[in-house]
Amino acid sequence: MNLRETDVSKRAFNFCAGPAALPTAVLQRAQAEMLDWQGKGLSVMEMSHRSDEYVAIASQAEQDLRDLLAVPNDYKVLFLQGGASQQFAEIPLNLLPEDGVADYVETGIWSKKAIEEARRYGAINVAASAKAHDYFAIPGQNDWQLSKDAAYVHYCSNETIGGLQFDWVPQVGDTPLVADMSSDILSRSLDVSQFGLIYAGAQKNIGPSGLVVVIVREDLLGRARSSCPTMLDYKISADNGSMYNTPATYSWYLSGLVFQWLKEQGGVEAMERINRAKKDLLYKAIDDSDFYSNPIAHNARSWMNVPFRLADEKLDKAFLAGADERGLLNLKGHRSVGGMRASIYNAVGMDAVEALVAYMAEFEKERA
Numbered sequence: 001m002n003l004r005e006t007d008v009s010k011r012a013f014n015f016c017a018g019p020a021a022l023p024t025a026v027l028q029r030a031q032a033e034m035l036d037w038q039g040k041g042l043s044v045m046e047m048s049h050r051s052d053e054y055v056a057i058a059s060q061a062e063q064d065l066r067d068l069l070a071v072p073n074d075y076k077v078l079f080l081q082g083g084a085s086q087q088f089a090e091i092p093l094n095l096l097p098e099d100g101v102a103d104y105v106e107t108g109i110w111s112k113k114a115i116e117e118a119r120r121y122g123a124i125n126v127a128a129s130a131k132a133h134d135y136f137a138i139p140g141q142n143d144w145q146l147s148k149d150a151a152y153v154h155y156c157s158n159e160t161i162g163g164l165q166f167d168w169v170p171q172v173g174d175t176p177l178v179a180d181m182s183s184d185i186l187s188r189s190l191d192v193s194q195f196g197l198i199y200a201g202a203q204k205n206i207g208p209s210g211l212v213v214v215i216v217r218e219d220l221l222g223r224a225r226s227s228c229p230t231m232l233d234y235k236i237s238a239d240n241g242s243m244y245n246t247p248a249t250y251s252w253y254l255s256g257l258v259f260q261w262l263k264e265q266g267g268v269e270a271m272e273r274i275n276r277a278k279k280d281l282l283y284k285a286i287d288d289s290d291f292y293s294n295p296i297a298h299n300a301r302s303w304m305n306v307p308f309r310l311a312d313e314k315l316d317k318a319f320l321a322g323a324d325e326r327g328l329l330n331l332k333g334h335r336s337v338g339g340m341r342a343s344i345y346n347a348v349g350m351d352a353v354e355a356l357v358a359y360m361a362e363f364e365k366e367r368a
């Protein structure tokens, strides 16, 4: 294996939807600690998850996440495996009684997947769908058909593929609100107390893949149906500090470094300010041009995932090739949507968005 000094200036601007860019400072810290974590003579990857050292790393990560989101004391924070997709099953297995009904809001591919999986476990009412708006707008809550006795209401706060994001929190009274926040957690302020359960796959705004974070109100624990696999029972995970079995130790550690980095940046409020400026700049570049377009209703445009099309799709290949040459990577849109998509998570700085906007203007001038 070739070993060479890392040249930070060689790091590209990575607009990947996930696994996504991580802060360079975090990777450098992990690099510095790789062979010898804090003088212990071993890597975090080689530690027992039961060791005092690792338990301290894991607890600090949890505490930092709690601080960042001001998680109330009556919520558990779990660091689990299986990705956000496993939660599509874990949620009904824990929260939907066999003879009950759960309400789901369908706003795109990810919420659709959650619905399809939940249907394997019980009655699902699709209370609202963005289909009538071609998934370009979110139906207002007045148009939702919520069930009278739903076990919970599920929605996806940011559809990573379509680029459709709620800028409001559904009001569902005493029914637990469950949100897939895989692609927008920690990007703007959030009142955790409005939710029964929040889950997020790590590989966008949290850390590397291999981890899903679940924030769950304690009164929702202990409701799993008897057929629920042990590994998917939230109460068992909570009672064992997310260590019923060996957790994804390195992903958990690296996520902890991301939380420390976020605190150093000024926390979620600071990220919200930066993210607002980033998305304003990019959407303005799209809207000011006749060459680029984004179809999403303005109040539902995602701050994190910005899909856009070129006026002539025959130019897509040239656009992507030029972007690659300039170190602007992973701008190809999802195969189901086509066009381009720029994912501008927390670790993608304003400098990356400025470089992208400058390239877009240059390409338009030359090729439009």
Ligand SMILES: Cc1ncc(COP(=O)(O)O)c(C=O)c1O
Binding pocket: 018, 082, 083, 084, 085, 086, 110, 156, 158, 159, 160, 161, 180, 181, 182, 183, 201, 202
């Ligand atoms: C909003 C959303 N939900 C769920 C998932 C699935 O996540 P995972 O690959 O961790 O299962 C993704 C992945 O991109 C996503 O963006």
